[in-house]
Amino acid sequence: MDIKNILVTGRMYRDLERLALLDTKREYKFLPEAEVSPNHFDWADGYVAFKPTESFHFGGLRWVHALGAGVDAFLYNREWKKDVLLTRTVGSFGRKIGEYCLSYILADVQRHGDFRQYQSERHWLPSQQKLLQQLNIVIFGTGTIGMEVAKMLRTFGVTVYGISRSGASNCHFNRVLPITEVHPLLAQADWIINTLPLTQITERLFEKRLFSCMHGAGFINVGRGASVDENALLEAIERGQVRKAILDVFREEPLPSESPLWAHPNMAVTPHISAVTGLDEAMDGLLAVLREIDSGQERISYSVDVSRGY
């Protein structure tokens, strides 16, 4: 495939201007989203961004590259044009998300919240903490992110179960089960981590019935907000099925100020920061894909299976 004109937009457009110096074979346009007009898509055969602009249409595009790991902004509830290649950034998202999860899990087993409270009351209250190796953690999603999170947790001796569509085994997990067999496992889970992409299948996957199988698990969502029924989660916390929730992604972002999630004592809310794309990884990922396209390689690494949505 011959890519000649690339349109780069979104929050990194200025930082990525260096691309034009590194890759002199092609023409580039670097624009803020608001300045991208429908005509630009007739000029461009390549589009690089976190999401489609309002003015997005396929025009002359033959390749779209997502600067994030998730591609739901391009595919979910949208039509994709056949034969347009979609690639994404892989970078260090798995490690970033792994450290995000680990920080909350460790703070929980080491009871940081309780000890801060006792300190403020000048209260001397010793206790024995659990070890990470006593924990069972269930990770939804065994792709690049889920796998990296599993790998990290297992170095601390955690027993890690993976949940995927097929249940195909994977050496980074103690065991992988198909989604259809997850229910009994949830009752023994200390933590449940969602890393799944948003697709028609994962939309509202975490709903009343699934939460009702949990017996006091912590729930971390680093996948997509729309995979969770937020009201069902609130109810599950009230019933003690979920002990606490750590949420980095939401159905609506930014999370509206009137949302009850902000002030809930058993919830931690972060503003979609568990894995923010860094400039170097964006640049490296993009150049690697361009090299593969130029070499005529048939199967491009990090290309998305559009029919599956990830």
Ligand code: GLV
């Ligand atoms: C972040 O959510 C991403 O998709 O990179």
